[in-house]
Amino acid sequence: MTRVRVGVFGLLGSGNLGNDGSLEAVLGYLRERHPGAVVDALCGGPEAVTARYGIPATRLHWYRGEYRTASRAGAVAGKGLGKLVDVLRTAAWVRRHDVVIVPGMGVLEATLPLRPWGFPYALFLLCASGRLTGTPVALIGVGAAPISERATRTLVRWSARLAAYRSYRDGLSRDAMRAMGVDTARDEVHPDLAFALPAPPSPELPAGPPGPxxxxxxxxxxxxxxxxxxxxxxxxxxxxxxxxxxxxxxxxxxxxxxxxxxxxxxxxxxxxxxxxxxxxxxxxxxxxxxxxxxxxxxxxxxxxxxxxxxxxxxxxxxxxxxxxxxxxxxxxxxxxxxxxxxxxxxxxxxxxxxxxxxxxxxxxxxxxxxAERNLAAARQLDHHFAALTAALFPTSDHAPTPRKAP
Known part of the structure; x- marks a missing residue:
């Protein structure tokens, strides 16, 4: 049987340590439970992702100045053209995979300044492409929050609706998506993916005056x-x-x-x-x-x-x-x-x-x-990864074959 092809998606490799930590946790899960998976990324910093994690990576946006303010006519035209080109680029990338994973991150929130035609638009293209091509898109342990700006809220709502699998890093995130009109009856809540990363040995704190x-x-x-x-x-x-x-x-x-x-x-x-x-x-x-x-x-x-x-x-x-x-x-x-x-x-x-x-x-x-809460978090994440495998990688006698989205 052919090896399962897994794509990972997000603002990865762009300098945010939390985003990259979520990716690292998902790559650890794939290495442990699906070692035959072939993984690549569509992300914000492809060079950094390839150098750090050793997986092929493609730039998220065709237009390189996507996150710079466009003041000149050429830049505005470039951004506009990029939106159209990204429709085809995203669909072609999604189609090459058996499953696409969005690893953690606050992809369904706008708690920091955010323009609708930046990442929310990119996420919508991803989820819509997954539905059109039959490739399941999984939003894994993501964060969500109420969004007042209409365009951003609409894009986020439809992204969540079109995803084949959703789980959240806290109950507030699931509640926020339910309030936005998303059916969350089968969506689970688990600790943040970063809790699955290995912790360093605890050092002995020296006795004496208060430390750092x-x-x-x-x-x-x-x-x-x-x-x-x-x-x-x-x-x-x-x-x-x-x-x-x-x-x-x-x-x-x-x-x-x-x-x-x-x-x-x-x-x-x-x-x-x-x-x-x-x-x-x-x-x-x-x-x-x-x-x-x-x-x-x-x-x-x-x-x-x-x-x-x-x-x-x-x-x-x-x-x-x-x-x-x-x-x-x-x-x-x-x-x-x-x-x-x-x-x-x-x-x-x-x-x-x-x-x-x-x-x-x-x-x-x-x-x-x-110490007690961390033990509980580890158990919950183990359950989370088992549920993820059951949903996206149904077992077989040989290599796992993902289930296509309905």
Whole structure:
């Protein structure tokens, strides 16, 4: 029998560590349970994906300037032509596969600024192509949220409806899709795919004075509905986070700044310049594995990006979320730390410091809680992957053959 052909799709290889971590988790699943699968990608950063994961990759958009603002007539025409060319490119790519997987990521949400004719349009083309060609498209452990902008909401709703399989990383995501008119009766909820990644060995935390604190920062300007006050939101976030880091330094605490996307470097630079202390250093993490090593070595973590939180919780380090969306609150509740959330839009350094000190007082208790929740997450993801195999790779005496979408 021929080997099953699996395509993976998304903004992969584009500098977002969370997106790439979700891909890594799915590739690990395929290697373990479907070792004969032939895998390639349609993604945002094909060169990076091929170099890092050793799979062939194709550029997501025909027009290379897709995510740059088009001001000149030539750029506008290029974008418009690209939308038409991508219809044919996407359909041809999907048709070459037996199944296509969208691995995790917040592909059904607009909690950060998002234009409908960018990734939402690309996802719609993918799911529509899957339905037309008979290739099942699976949205695996994805994030979703209510969307107020009509065009984006329409594209997201139809993408979900046309997918052959859907699962979500939290209950809020499933509820959001149900509210948008998607039948979610058979859709399952499981922990984020990154919880399936191997965790580094837990280091021995030295006795003595309090140890380092990891502070995960983000180039945060609010969400899709906050464009009018984006700069104000960013300034308040940066000022509050900087004041918090300065307070830690005044207490003699080493601070390690973490990022989760290439665009976060500007925030790191601003904090380093404002605090100007040898106690503040910046990590150079290139993967979720690197983030896990950093957070495992810390006494505590305060972070904004969703997958900074996932990494810290995965390794069992007491964590406080600078929450910018409901998904962060849901994750913290799932892991037993619901009371340790602070709004990223309204960072109050004094209140944040109070919450941080309370978190550290309960450190031993919270580490036990996280150990229990991580065991539960591992069991749930094992069930998730078994369900995925049953849905997309029905068993046979030889190589698995995927079931076509209805």
């Amino acid at each position: 604190v990891c502070v995960g920062v983000m180039d945060f300007h609010g969400g899709n509905d906050d464009r009018a006050r984006a700069e104000e939101i960013h300034r308040r976030y940066l000022d509050g986070t900087t004041r918090f880091v300065r307070a830690l330094v005044e207490d003699g605490r080493p601070v390690r700044l973490l990022t989760g996307d290439a665009c976060d470097a500007a925030v790191v630079a601003a904090i380093l310049d404002a605090v100007d202390s040898p106690l503040v250093t910046a990590a150079e993490a290139a993967s979720l594995a690197d983030l896990m090593k950093e957070t495992a070595a810390a006494d505590a973590v305060v972070a904004t990006r969703y997958h900074n939180l996932v990494c810290a919780l995965k390794v069992g380090t007491p964590t406080l979320a600078l929450s910018y969306a409901a998904k962060s609150d849901a994750l913290m509740a799932q892991m037993g730390l619901a009371t340790y959330c602070h709004p990223a839009r309204e960072v109050d350094a004094d209140r944040l410091l109070e919450q941080f000190r309370e978190l550290e007082k309960r450190s031993a208790e919270l580490r036990r809680t996280l």
